[in-house]
Amino acid sequence: MATPAEFLNYIDSNKDAFFARLRDAVAIPSVSGDPARRDDVLRMGDYLESQLKAYGVETKRAELGEQVSEGKTLKLPPLVLGRIGNDPGKKTILIYGHFDVQPAAKSDGWNTEPFELTHDSKSGRLYGRGSTDDKGPILGWVNVLQAHHELQKPLPVNMRFCFEGMEESGSEGLDDMIYAEVKKGKDSWFHGVDAVCISDNYWLNTRTPCLTYGLRGIAYYKLHISGPGADLHSGAFGRMVHEPMTDLIHLMGKLVDTDGRILVPGVDDMVAPPNEEEKAIYNKLDYSIEDVEESVGAPIALSSDKAAVLMGRMRSSSLSLHGIEGAFYGVGAKTVIPATVCGKFSIRLVPPQTPENVTPLVQRYLDEEFKKLGSKNKMSCEYYHGGRPWVEDYKHWNYQAAHRATQAIYKQDPDYTREGGSIPVTLTFAEALGVNVLLIPMGRSDDGAHSTNEKLDVSNYLEGTKLLGSYLYEVQALTKA
């Protein structure tokens, strides 16, 4: 245990101040997706910057320019960059987080005002938009800074901060900015960074802290089929012409089977089967089939083997059929033969799959299968967008430090997880800086990020703050010469 008791005690003694901080932040409705709220996003950036400054962090804003949304030109919220410490004897850790939030309205089904932090002392929960995603975690870092500032203790590492205000809206401008900053070399605020730490995901369950070392990538496709010049009446033309919907449904049915196997030859085969060490990780995870089925609300898991189901999310690619554009989608009955339809599907990717190596397989396969159909309609499969997967070396000191911190604060080993979704900035930092990136979540699986009644448990906020601070001490302890 490398963490001074002084720091831990400070957290326990000052929780009211930490609640107040989260209350102030939640009260700023920094919804990046709502042009009418853009000023609030800027205000939230100002608030965060002032907090960093108050605890001795040097800051600067990195302007990201403008965006056009619904015909209006809007200023993009600048990145809030910060740096504190420049001791060559210490490691330098870059912290990323975001200060914007998803939209929320009481009328969506919230039990409390979403932009008023509500402390339910009975359940020990802090309700409010952004409580867990991602204001709680970024303020956890501010709490750590406050503690050291007020205790007049030097931080155990040099710290760098990169806080973003557009994460919920596609992180516009972020990647270019990161690469541009890195390019500055010695003048870069990211110069000398030894590792990155991001707290913007969740535990696998409600019980066990975890460290996350992998994210799936994605390749999103649009499968276009067109035939007639306009929609046709199925009475007048049914069984006279090749119907685009028939072709599309047949092709979409050839992509994935009921058990989730990807039928595009070569895609699943790219991924090597798990070795014994890996299997052990999945078997050890504190997660059951019941957890899966509870979280999806139905007994529809693909298997009764827990490790198999978890590997489905974490180390397998998956193909989901999302829907069809151009066909009838209303509630009633319409006897249309749609003229042009577009099937939407995506493949979640794991190493070594990338959009670049998977897309030709998908397109060639669909071309072949469409030829087999013998239809006179026209087909094309468009790669729409995507991102590569990321898997980190979880034996690196960055993870070891987080592991030890978890043991120290939570008195248990963390789960080692890979997420099924994407956090694109993770890959950007990994590639731009060439250093180890750690995902260390503060919240639980049931926090309801992006949903109604988003919450952060008091214990996750306070122990989470301790965890983040403790992680810094463990980095120092592990990397001391």
Next chain:
Amino acid sequence: MATPAEFLNYIDSNKDAFFARLRDAVAIPSVSGDPARRDDVLRMGDYLESQLKAYGVETKRAELGEQVSEGKTLKLPPLVLGRIGNDPGKKTILIYGHFDVQPAAKSDGWNTEPFELTHDSKSGRLYGRGSTDDKGPILGWVNVLQAHHELQKPLPVNMRFCFEGMEESGSEGLDDMIYAEVKKGKDSWFHGVDAVCISDNYWLNTRTPCLTYGLRGIAYYKLHISGPGADLHSGAFGRMVHEPMTDLIHLMGKLVDTDGRILVPGVDDMVAPPNEEEKAIYNKLDYSIEDVEESVGAPIALSSDKAAVLMGRMRSSSLSLHGIEGAFYGVGAKTVIPATVCGKFSIRLVPPQTPENVTPLVQRYLDEEFKKLGSKNKMSCEYYHGGRPWVEDYKHWNYQAAHRATQAIYKQDPDYTREGGSIPVTLTFAEALGVNVLLIPMGRSDDGAHSTNEKLDVSNYLEGTKLLGSYLYEVQALTKA
């Protein structure tokens, strides 16, 4: 040629009055689907009734009660019933038509004001909403009445009229009303009807008049698949659970093949192959593959054999996949796993298929195929609505009369067609009255009913009026003792 020259000359001499009549009718925007236009539908019924009365027809209104539309209670437009002639030595012919129209707005792409009849003398066309569907044809009958009234000639048959104002909006209340009227026996305004004549469809092309002796029925299905309690994120749950969309796409792909063959066992088999006489009808039809491909706007006919393609519409069942409710249908990309999806498809029916005998085959097949998928989701196939097909005896005197009238007026044999769609009232009259029903279109295939720039050719309006009158004389000639 049984038709007196006096009648035919009258039509030629009074065309301006007939144009004025159609102009007056088109000027009343009797859009039954628009609650704000309901008074115009009622006004159009009044106008029609006054026209009938002016030429000696006894009329009555059959009230159909009320409907609730968008939370508003609306009076249903009453049927306008009429009768003229009661000569036991003459046949009694019941005429059906409708005086309501589809919505239309200039901004939809009309070149002229839709509710102002525009006579383009260069092309010989009368543009306006309702010109061909169905105001032109019903006023054709009024023109025939006017001619006989003013010439003081008795009509060659007893006539009965049933004009409806809700045809474009599901004919609410019509069937019940017809059955109720028939039930009155000797007091029924339909008492003694020997045959029915309906002019509410179109020629197969723009060149050759036709008589229509068949309509397909329909059975509309909703294929429900549900799994998770709510939509899932494909990153978080892809390849962990059975996805409803995957199951649905697989099942929908098992319904019909690219060439239009229905894959539900037993459905196509119900229909006997065409005999030589029937084949001859299709080979004789004035219609080419080029006509099909021109009307659909693409070279996508299922076959290069004209008879095969026409039989696809006219004497085969067809299965069309219309769309999916509950899945993503927008323009962009969404990585959702929809929780509950509903596939919409329908089967067009030909004798001896009925919704009653086809539905169990569809449901049993889908149950079996779903079991084969091995999914843990829930599936049900709901029969949503439908109607039986209709095929008439085209050797009946009713058709023979129309055949001779066509030869007399158009100097050519009519095509004998079956329509791929439904006109439900046809079946209702056939079943309620137990008499032969003839469909004798006035307009051409390119009239654009339900579309922008709806038109009726001047020649179709005037020669069509002659055709209707001539048909009555041929009925008399053919059925005289």
